[in-house]
Amino acid sequence: MHALNPSKIRAAAHRAMALAALHANSSLSTRLTRYNQHMSKARALETIGGVQ
Helix, strand or coil, X not given: CCCCCHHHHHHHHHHHHHHHHHCCCXXXXXXXXXXXXXXXXXXXXXXXXXXX
């Protein structure tokens, strides 16, 4: 069994939130801003946690 990596879980959660942001009922600029914020956090967590 492999141990769960908290960084990997959080990165996946931020990816899910990024996709949810694209489908939200708000303006395009707001959706893109939220998407980009969540994806940058996911990428940072991948770098820190060594997620591939």
